[in-house]
Amino acid sequence: KNEVEQSPQNLTAQEGEFITINCSYSVGISALHWLQQHPGGGIVSLFMLSSGKKKHGRLIATINIQEKHSSLHITASHPRDSAVYICAVRSGKLIFGQGTELSVKP
Amino acid sequence: KAGVTQTPRYLIKTRGQQVTLSCSPISGHRSVSWYQQTPGQGLQFLFEYFSETQRNKGNFPGRFSGRQFSNSRSEMNVSTLELGDSALYLCASSPSYRSRRETQYFGPGTRLLVL
Numbered sequence: 001k002n003e004v005e006q007s008p009q010n011l012t013a014q015e016g017e018f019i020t021i022n023c024s025y026s027v028g029i030s031a032l033h034w035l036q037q038h039p040g041g042g043i044v045s046l047f048m049l050s051s052g053k054k055k056h057g058r059l060i061a062t063i064n065i066q067e068k069h070s071s072l073h074i075t076a077s078h079p080r081d082s083a084v085y086i087c088a089v090r091s092g093k094l095i096f097g098q099g100t101e102l103s104v105k106p
Numbered sequence: 107k108a109g110v111t112q113t114p115r116y117l118i119k120t121r122g123q124q125v126t127l128s129c130s131p132i133s134g135h136r137s138v139s140w141y142q143q144t145p146g147q148g149l150q151f152l153f154e155y156f157s158e159t160q161r162n163k164g165n166f167p168g169r170f171s172g173r174q175f176s177n178s179r180s181e182m183n184v185s186t187l188e189l190g191d192s193a194l195y196l197c198a199s200s201p202s203y204r205s206r207r208e209t210q211y212f213g214p215g216t217r218l219l220v221l
Contacts, residue, residue, distance in 0.1 A: 031208075041196075041214060041217070043198075092162060094139070094141075098148045
């Protein structure tokens with residue numbers, strides 16, 4: 001079993017929909033990162049969380065340390081949100097989930 | 107500030123050759139990490155450098171090595187290339203080492219194809 005599990009692996013949504021991507025982990029962590037990767041490879045760090053909730057524009061990330069679970073929410077999704085979203089936990093080194101490929105249709 | 111830069115961006119090599127990839131971190135950042143991304147395995151941690159010292163290493167064979175220079179620039183080397191080494195190699199920098207509040211800034215990657 002992977003130390004970091006994401007669900008779903010693939011997600012297709014209509015523009016405007018509310019989207020949730022989940023991340024569960026089985027190791028002790030000092031922080032959790034949500035990353036965005038567009039076609040072509042470039043990775044952008046969206047959030048770094050160690051507790052609670054963070055919001056940036058239409059993106060919201062939450063973490064529950066006791067349950068070892070984090071969620072990334074996208075409100076009012078837009079085609080430009082189409083990308084792969086990757087959860088990564090800091091447990092000494094960074095350990096990555098397999099990613100969630102999101103496609104938002106107009 | 108300029109972002110993380112990686113050179114070269116694309117590379118084609120043949121089996122058995124060796125390759126050196128370069129990463130220049132954001133100015134003032136002293137920690138550099140390297141990652142390998144493949145369709146099958148996803149993103150995997152290779153190694154992390156801080157102040158010219160390797161601080162952490164992933165589960166890769168000894169053919170994969172790296173170093174960091176006094177200006178924080180880093181190189182990674184892969185010797186005796188295998189077909190399975192074909193991947194996107196990403197470098198990321200952060201201001202310090204193992205800070206709980208660090209954000210990693212990723213470079214654009216070097217796409218290596220081994221024939």
